[in-house]
Amino acid sequence: MKRGYFRRCAMAGLGALAIVIPATGPAAAADAPEWTVDPKASFIKFTGRQMNVPSDGTFRKFTARIRFDPANLAGSSVDVTIDTASAHTGNKDMDATLESEMFFEVKRHPTARFTAASFRAKGGNKFEAVAKLTIRGISQDLVLPFTLDIAEQGGQFVAKVSGKVDVSRTKFGIGRGDWSNTGVIADKVVIDINVVARRQK
Amino acid sequence: MPFRNTPDRFGFLARLFHWLIFLLLIGSFTLAWTMHDLPLSLLKLQMYSWHKWVGATVFLVVILRLGWRLTNPVPAAPAGTPGWQRLAAGLSHFLLYAILIVMPLTGWIMSSMKNLPLVYLGVIPIPSPFGKNEQWAEILEEVHETLGLLLLILIGVHVLAALYHHVILRDNVLRRMLPWPARLKSPGTET
Structure with missing residues (x-):
């Protein structure tokens, strides 16, 4: 009773x-409108340093579900899944090392994920995404500042997004054993994001 | 101790350049042979950077040395040196200089092509303008190694020729390039 x-x-x-x-x-x-990423015009670039020598690479494969409207930030969300095995530096040894269990360990962690459900307008074309980045199963909160420019082209909207953020590789367990030595291999990795996305008017 | 060359001996600066390059080459070859077969590791990355710094320093010193040579008299070969020996000496010295300039350049361009550009002493970034290119990097690596082998052969010839002058001919050719100020024999004296 x-x-x-x-x-x-x-x-x-x-x-x-x-x-x-x-x-x-x-x-x-309400959900913001969905955008379709143009993979050929978009890239996710990373730049690390060893002995203060910069080496960059790109993730050649990623999928993104983007809902975004500058006038409806509350209904906007981004979810990007990155294929960790697609990291390409232009150096075979480096690529193999990134794939290995010392770095991305792509066999156990084939994807990394970036999700953002909270955005802040910073005036003009500037925004910030309060995001969560997951690599090797380890999640870290980060704030990604980016610019967004939307133009009309042939009956559709074309959005260009460009952002840059520093992450600490060791916080994600990238570089194990000897490779965690940040004196030789810098802890800071710069991630450079350039995305072109379209949607019908 | 004369700073500049005189018609019969090398000055302090020319001898300093010569022996500085000698020491740098010992370092560079030691690093090259050790690092090449190491598995990818922190030590390997460090050694590659050190090797590049040493190579870039060789390049700089050789450029300075050539500039100094142009503004100084070059001590002549001993009187009575046969023509073929003068030619051989001229040719081998030319090749030594050429390799000491070209070899660091191939290494520098190769580094950027392998996405590991030169940052001199870990401070001054000097990327090559040719960018990344793995296929060309492999060709340049072959060139770099072949030049290294050729350089060793030429250094061998250089050392044998110097010893030939010192031990067989007993002239001043080796003596005048010694790192310390050696007393020269006056021409014509026999011992």
Whole structure:
């Protein structure tokens, strides 16, 4: 008897919440329109340093689900899945080392993921994404500042996104054993993102 | 101790350049042979960087040395040296200089092509203008190694020729390039 009473109260409470949240909370925003990434015009570049020598590379394969509207940041979200085996530096030895268990360990962690569900307008074409980056199964919060320029081209919108952020490789366990030595291999890796995406008007 | 060359002996600076390059080459070859067969490791990366710094220093010193040579008299070969020996000496000295200039250049261009550009002493970035290119890097690597072998052969000839002058001919040719100021024999004296 007593149990039934509590359950009724709980149900009523949940019901009330269900009415209140959509009316006032952030989930109220309708989803922003979805964009299709142009993979040929887009790249994710990374630059690391050893002995202060910069070496860069790109992830050649990634998929992105982007919902974004500068006028509806609350309904915007980004979810990028990166194929870790697609890291390409133009140096076979380096590529093999990045694939190995010392770095990305692509056999166990074939993908890295970047998700952002919260955005801040910083004036003009500048924005910030409050994001979560997961590499090797380790998640880190980061803030990605980026610029966004939307133009109309042949009946569709074309968006250019460009952003740059520093990450600490050791926080993701990138570079194990000897390779964790940040005196030779810098902890800081610069990630450079350039994405071109389109959507129908 | 004369700083500049005189018609019969090398000055302090010319001898300093010669022996500085000698020491740098010992370092460079030692690093090259050791690092090449190491598995990829922190030590290997460090040794490659050191090797590049030493090679770039050789390049700089050779350029300075050639500049100094142009503004100084070059001590002549001993009187009575046969024509073929003068020619052989001229040719081998030319080749030594040429390799000491070209070899660092091939290494420098190759480094950028392998996405590991030169950062001199870990401070001054000097990327080559040719960018990344793995296929060309492999060709340049062959060239670099072949030049290294040729350089060793030429150094061998150079040392044998110097010893020939010192031990067989007993002239001043080796003596005048010694790192310390050696007393020269006056021409015509026999011992």
